Amino acid sequence: MERVSADRAAGRTWRRVRIVSVPPSDYTRYGIEVARLSVKAGEDIGYLDRAAAERLGLAPYDAWLLDAARLVHLHFSDADDTFVGAELVISDGSARRRTRARRVSDRGRRKAPCGTPPA
Template sequence: MGLLTGDDFERLFATFTTSAFRLETRDRYREAKNESAPLRRFLAGEPDDMEWLRFWLDLVRDHNAHGRTIRRVRVVSHPFTDYTRFGLAVAEHNNAAGDHIRYLDRQEADRLGLPHYDWWLFDNRRLAFVHFSVDDVLRGAEIVTDPATVGQHGEWRDLAWEHSVSREEFLNSGA
């Protein structure tokens, strides 16, 4: 199995034409190149200028300006991990840029029969199974275009979106 990595993986986010959706199922992610210092600052209660996220936020704004949507559902466990708390804080900026992130309790995701792995669905035609190392570092994405597999993930996307809630609703629910 060949994995898309680096620029080839990033190209997925520049080339979709209508929609991108991600199901995030992990309690922790490690992006050594850009998230380790912001996570450390967050845990220390230090301010963050979000400069490390500027490329993504600008990309999201551009997609939205051209009528393309980016949506995500984050499946979360209780109690929250440090990374989940960090992600909730950062999501305020993502959502403001148009990266629509919603939340779903892990027990509800299990009840719904959602898969326990991360994936992106682009334009309802291209599925990217996201692979990680044992220490939570992104390894790359495996691309699948089989219509039945893509269709099943489209159904899971709709189910996850329907049962998830906005960041604000999630935080206000006492999660």
């Protein structure tokens, strides 16, 4: 959280869209609860339900969008949604699709206060 806070103080933005199943698994609910610490530190986290992600052509995993050409895919187990690793992806169109997902998530947040994840 110190890194997020320091980056935010320096004017950098931390944003991510979490793709979640509805209803969320226990691990996803835990992740949403823990994410409140990141949000408090300055990270902007949006939530997108899996069906909307599929309509946008997104693979079913979270990502940190670093800039217009780079993102980090976060991989989770299909069995229980536990974190299994991360992968840096550069210029394969994923960043563009994630930017689109960010806009969809932002529109959803205007309807659900505070980026409330789907229940």
